[in-house]
Amino acid sequence: FIESLSTYARLFIEKIDRPDVDDIRNLRPAVALQQQNTIKTSRSTVGTLTEIHDYLRLLFSKIAQPYCPICGKLIKQWSPESIVEDLISNQKGKRAMIIFPSDKRVEELIRMGYHRFREDGEVILDRLIIGDEKRLTDSIETAWSEGGGEVIVDIVGDSIIRYTKKLMCSDCGFIAEQPHPMLFSFNHPLGACPACRGFGNVLKYVEDKIVPDKSLSLKDMAIEPWSKPSLRWWYKQLLRGAPKSGIDINIPYRELTEDKKRLLFKGTEYFYGLDDFFSTLEEKKYKLHVRVFLSRYREAVVCSECGGKRLKAEALSYKVASKDISEFLEMSISDLKNYIKDIKLSDHHKIISEEILKQIYDKLS
Ligand SMILES: [Zn+2]
Ligand SMILES: [Zn+2]
Known part of the structure; x- marks a missing residue:
């Protein structure tokens, strides 16, 4: 049964020695079925579809060194x-x-x-x-x-x-986490970017979808979601409150200053803004029609926290031969192969990582 598992999984299992017996009776054979699962989700890349990501995580947990994300200096572990x-x-x-x-x-x-x-x-x-x-x-x-x-x-x-002994930048006080293999997984809470939960992008409400026709004034219902009959209440309170907040409801939306447009989102003491509106609806996201409605005004934008790299700063602070793990995963198969072949490592790191690098190289071939 153990032979049917991946080499990576076996690293965690083969810690038990073979039992010292001559004969075992009445033990039924274990049957292992292979799971067929090749569906590509938004969480999959070449690295997750193959075992290469697992090996890279192992490689990083063994030999990657942390660099301070604030000043860029190598964070040394003192002894x-x-x-x-x-x-x-x-x-x-x-x-x-x-x-x-x-x-x-x-x-x-x-x-x-x-x-x-x-x-x-x-x-x-x-x-x-x-x-x-x-x-x-x-x-x-x-x-x-x-x-x-x-x-x-x-x-x-x-x-x-x-x-x-802490992994701490002596200049900035940034503390690196211990390089556990899970730290390098965007599918694991330990490694995933907290802002995008490891997806690499976040859904944002975008002005162009909320106000598709900017030649309309607020009075002419420039704000499209609030023009729906069932949501008119939002419009009424806006038209009542906007003039008190210094917003002209009779001029085309595009002529409003950026400050005034921002107020439409943030709201004022006289009216609720679009941010309030969307967060109220998000509380009812369990309803399908609400999700469909909200999705019409949202767009996926690259997560500003991780820059689309899907991992948190503590994970990205670790580098092997000056690249973080997401830079390894972005490489094409042939580039990664060449990179690994010529990788520059210290003698000590070479010894530790020799077997893992060989495995990655073989998987890529
Ligand atoms: Zn620093
Ligand atoms: Zn992120």
């Missing part, structure tokens, strides 16, 4: 080794205090042998001149574990550097 490396190469010869934050009580810290403190529960672990790698490593490692993955290095009279 004691990389902190020491950073300090030796950038702060050598300077006097520094190695500090860690703690929420323990002072009495307890004193019992543990710490005697120097700063305000806000910060413990001064060591004062040293950056240079002796052995001593620096010892101090940083201790501070890192006492501080639960947080170390503060006060370069005396210069700057304060905060190192954290």
Whole structure:
């Protein structure tokens, strides 16, 4: 049965060893039926129809690196080794205090042998001149574990550097999420753009459909949806309230200023606007005729939050060889194949991703 599953699915299943037995009786064979489902929905692309998207998500969860969407800088995950490396190469010869934050009580810290403190529960672990790698490593490692993955290095009279195990941009404070494979799926709430729920576009009410004939005045029923007999109430309250809000109901719609047109949507203290109207109707969307009615005034526009990439910013902040996952999915099969063949990766990442890249390459062939 397991052989009938995709390689990707098997990655999650083959964690159980084969049982150590010679003979099993009275066990019926498992039957697996293949689901025939090739219907292309608005959620499908080449990447979702094939297994390639799954492999790319796996690839991203293993080797993608997060870049801050605000400043574009690589967000590093610090470790004691990389902190020491950073300090030796950038702060050598300077006097520094190695500090860690703690929420323990002072009495307890004193019992543990710490005697120097700063305000806000910060413990001064060591004062040293950056240079002796052995001593620096010892101090940083201790501070890192006492501080639960947080170390503060006060370069005396210069700057304060905060190192954290969190995936955080040190300049902007943007925190990247852990690169779970689901983070790279627009079908999963963990990865989907919250504004368009992973569809890549949103439905917007558009002026051209609401006011198809802009030579009409408001009095001549320029606003088409409100000209329906059953919705005249909306029109009456507009014609009553608009003059009080400084809107001329006798001139053609196209001659109204942008500010006045905006008021027709937003409403004023004297009348309800089109936004109120549409949101009132949306509460009755469970009725088919309401949905049909609303759809006549809407158009799908590219989601401004994700730019049509369907994933949330935290997912798009991750890149492999300078491309985010949606840029991989947009590539044609032959482009993706060539790209993967010549992909530039660090030796470490090459080893981790070799098998996945080979699988993607084979699927594309
Ligand atoms: Zn930043
Ligand atoms: Zn979006």
